[in-house]
Amino acid sequence: MKVGVIVxxxxxxxxxxxxxxxDVFKVDAQYFWHEKKLPxxxxxxxxxxxxxxxxxxxxxxxAAHSPVIADVKRLASRGLPxxxxxxxxxxxxxxxxxxxxxxxxxxxxxxxxxxxxIVENNKTPFTNKLKIGQKIPIPxxxxxxxxxxxxxxxxxxxxNNQIVFRYGEEINGSTMRIAGVCNKEGNVVxxxxxxxxxxxxxxxxxxxxPASLIFESLFNTIGVTN
Amino acid sequence: MSTYTVHVTIENxxxxxxxxGETILNDLVLKGNYSFxxxxxxxxxxxxxxxxxxxxxAEKKVxxxxxxxxxxxxxxxxxxxxxx
Numbered sequence: 001m002k003v004g005v006i007v008x009x010x011x012x013x014x015x016x017x018x019x020x021x022x023d024v025f026k027v028d029a030q031y032f033w034h035e036k037k038l039p040x041x042x043x044x045x046x047x048x049x050x051x052x053x054x055x056x057x058x059x060x061x062x063a064a065h066s067p068v069i070a071d072v073k074r075l076a077s078r079g080l081p082x083x084x085x086x087x088x089x090x091x092x093x094x095x096x097x098x099x100x101x102x103x104x105x106x107x108x109x110x111x112x113x114x115x116x117x118i119v120e121n122n123k124t125p126f127t128n129k130l131k132i133g134q135k136i137p138i139p140x141x142x143x144x145x146x147x148x149x150x151x152x153x154x155x156x157x158x159x160n161n162q163i164v165f166r167y168g169e170e171i172n173g174s175t176m177r178i179a180g181v182c183n184k185e186g187n188v189v190x191x192x193x194x195x196x197x198x199x200x201x202x203x204x205x206x207x208x209x210p211a212s213l214i215f216e217s218l219f220n221t222i223g224v225t226n
Numbered sequence: 227m228s229t230y231t232v233h234v235t236i237e238n239x240x241x242x243x244x245x246x247g248e249t250i251l252n253d254l255v256l257k258g259n260y261s262f263x264x265x266x267x268x269x270x271x272x273x274x275x276x277x278x279x280x281x282x283x284a285e286k287k288v289x290x291x292x293x294x295x296x297x298x299x300x301x302x303x304x305x306x307x308x309x310x
Contacts, residue, residue: 057297058299064296094296094299100301101299101301101302103242103302104245106243106245107245108245108246108249148242148301148302149301150301153301173243173245
């Protein structure tokens with residue numbers, strides 16, 4: 001059982017993610033540089049947060065052309081669970097794996113604060129141990145985190161139950177307060193907030209259990225017991 | 227073959243709010259009593275220098291590149307291409 005953590009030039013939450021997987025949850029994980037091929041025996045892929053290519057042109061767009069993305073697409077099409085966090089979400093959106101787009105926050109500022117999410121879909125590999133409506137205390141840290149989708153895309157998102165997380169409060173101007181979405185099949189999930197920063201009591205001032213369930217949902221899906 | 231400069235301006239589509247443009251208008255320009263200004267749109271411009279046989283195909287090729295590489299996100303942005 002192995003989780004691949006993709007590293008792009010400018011990723012900066014890759015070590016946090018690796019630490020949480022290996023030290024907190026004792027799961028086998030491996031870094032993959034974005035120019036490397038992904039082995040087909042991975043059980044899940046995580047695109048961590050950061051500032052790939054310094055957010056040049058638009059957050060995530062240059063990394064979306066990385067060689068590894070073809071492998072991510074291939075494995076995702078086979079149903080492999082894929083999670084993009086923050087910049088990882090932006091990359092998934094820019095690569096076409098997830099619908100919508102992430103625009104600059106209405107405040108125009110980089111926002112780094114604690115907020116909470118509301119679970120809207122608990123059928124994904126990353127939410128199946130959570131309850132609909134459950135609150136997740138979690139931090140955000142982004143400048144381009146305002147989720148936007150055009151009208152037709154929103155209709156499809158609602159119809160296909162693709163809205164996974166919403167913010168519990170208006171925070172950055174996101175359409176319908178959307179904080180995370182999945183693809184139609186449900187195996188590819190993207191979210192702006194950082195679950196890897198919310199699973200340890202030392203750094204979570206509120207409650208680290210709900211965010212832990214995001215990871216435990218994945219391990220539940222891929223059959224890891226810990 | 228000639229050398230052309232191609233300016234690609236990327237801006238939000240109408241209906242997509244532009245907080246940067248609004249802030250420049252409301253908090254800088256209008257507060258500075260330049261009341262003849264009614265709207266400001268922020269945009270990003272990329273200047274390409276390319277070799278191509280004529281202006282028309284210079285525009286066509288750069289537009290194709292912008293579409294293929296997602297230089298702009300068509301859900302929220304549009305481009306204007308000017309060749310010099």
